[in-house]
Amino acid sequence: MSEKTKRSRLPMTVGLILLTAAGIWALFRILGGGSSDIPGETNQQRIEYIESFGWNTGLTHCGLEEVRIPVNFDELYEEYNDLQKKQGFDLRRYRAHSVKKYTYEITRSDDDPVPLYANILVENGVIIGADITSAEAEGMITVLAEPDQS
Numbered sequence: 001m002s003e004k005t006k007r008s009r010l011p012m013t014v015g016l017i018l019l020t021a022a023g024i025w026a027l028f029r030i031l032g033g034g035s036s037d038i039p040g041e042t043n044q045q046r047i048e049y050i051e052s053f054g055w056n057t058g059l060t061h062c063g064l065e066e067v068r069i070p071v072n073f074d075e076l077y078e079e080y081n082d083l084q085k086k087q088g089f090d091l092r093r094y095r096a097h098s099v100k101k102y103t104y105e106i107t108r109s110d111d112d113p114v115p116l117y118a119n120i121l122v123e124n125g126v127i128i129g130a131d132i133t134s135a136e137a138e139g140m141i142t143v144l145a146e147p148d149q150s
Contacts, residue, residue: 036088037126038126038127039125039126039127040102040120040122040125040126040127041122041125041126043060043061046061046102046104046120046122046127047059047104049120049127049130050104050106050118050120050130050144052145053144053145054108055106055107055108055118055144056106056107056108056109057104057105057106057118058104058105061102061103061104062103062104062105062117063101063102063103063117064100064101064102064103065100065101066098066099066100066101067098067099067100067101067121068096068097068098068099069091069094069095069096069097069098069099070095070096071095071096072095073092073095077091080131080141083131083141083142083143084129084130084131086143087129087130087143087144087145089128089129089130091121091128091129093128094123094128097123099121099122099123099128099129100121100122100123101119101120101121101122102119102120102122103117103118103119103120104117104118104120105117106118106132114134114135114136114139115134115135116132116133116134116135117132117133117134117135118130118131118132118144119131119132119133120144130143130144130145131143131144132144
């Protein structure tokens with residue numbers, strides 16, 4: 001085989017390899033990417049997720065908004081993403097994506113003095129993040145659950 005024939009086949013071979021890799025990646029994404037996807041498309045799925053960590057919630061969310069995850073994380077967003085990583089989430093995968101943030105009022109008991117809220121981030125029916133915030137002016141923000149709690 002001549003040198004010219006070998007060179008002309010190289011781009012086609014590289015293209016075929018890239019196309020195969022893209023097909024495998026797409027198939028993996030379509031099939032759910034493994035068992036780590038947490039379903040959150042329906043209200044019931046989101047409530048079950050919150051309640052699986054011992055929280056009580058109402059019948060439906062009290063807030064819904066569209067949130068855009070930034071491309072570049074500032075210091076505050078880095079801290080927030082560190083909080084997400086403690087729960088097995090990583091928002092870096094969703095940079096520049098618009099996601100839905102569902103907010104639920106939650107309690108551990110009926111006599112909780114300060115209202116708490118669970119925020120659930122959902123993209124394409126999958127929970128990609130969660131946190132708990134306090135209703136107080138200088139309120140805290142923390143994880144919904146530690147991985148060893150589930």
